[in-house]
Amino acid sequence: MTFPDSRTGDRHHLRAGSTADGPYTLHIDPERAGWDHSALRILELPPGGGHSFATGNSEWIVLPLGGGCTVRADGETFELHGRADVFSGVTDFAYLPRDAEAEIVSAAGGRFALTGARCDRRLPARYGPASGVPVELRGAGTCSRQVNNFAAAGVFEADRLIAVEVLTPGGNWSSYPPHKHDECRPGVESELEEIYYFEIAPAHGTEGLGYQRVTPSGPGKDTDVLAEVRTGDAVVIPDGWHGPSMAAPGHDMYYLNVMAGPGAERAWLICDHPDHTWIRGTWPEQPIDPRLPLYEAPEENR
Structure with missing residues (x-):
């Protein structure tokens, strides 16, 4: 990693604001992360604000975190309705191809994630409706x-990019059992660089927090993180067993996962940590947390 957080000394846990760059409150690209594919930017726009950028050698998805926007690229215009915040509903999104000029404008202002991956194929710009997003428990x-x-593999077409949102009710653990995807083993495990971006729901006037754990997965794979995460933080994971992601009681946790890798197949194939995989066998005997789903996808476009 080329950018340790000056406040933590941690090259993997990036506190809110520590990678701010121009219009982006968070800016992680392959050069800064010291890897080859995955990228994430968080763009904040004031009412009436706009931002233009070149997609370069990467494909991007514009995902509203709060608010709506208009996205223009490749002669196409997409009106994203967005949402109030990540805890209130599924959002629509826009896919932008590599080698394009893009513009994002927001009449009311808002916050937008740009999830990216270096890629080879140039696919068409497209709109992703909220009604088409599978919500899985x-x-x-x-x-x-x-x-x-x-933007899971098999759900939405992209060349390299895989991206999903995870919501964990307060007091629960997710990304558990710990798992990894840092080796290319066809049909067994994908090699994927991953970014976790966090938002934590406040409660009773207090800021929320959570915890993220990553442990080394073998020789030469030394990622080791035990981080207290708050809204706006990110954790970059080049390798290792990642999980659990722990939501403090009373504070729901959101994280956006951005993944990409060198494999010929765009797939999310994982291996559980052998010491903890037994936990899956206990799930059929337990009910799903009744607080879930926090929300479902709308039946049709808004």
């Missing part, structure tokens, strides 16, 4: 969580 009991599979 994973785990059971205190391991229950919700996954919004807006």
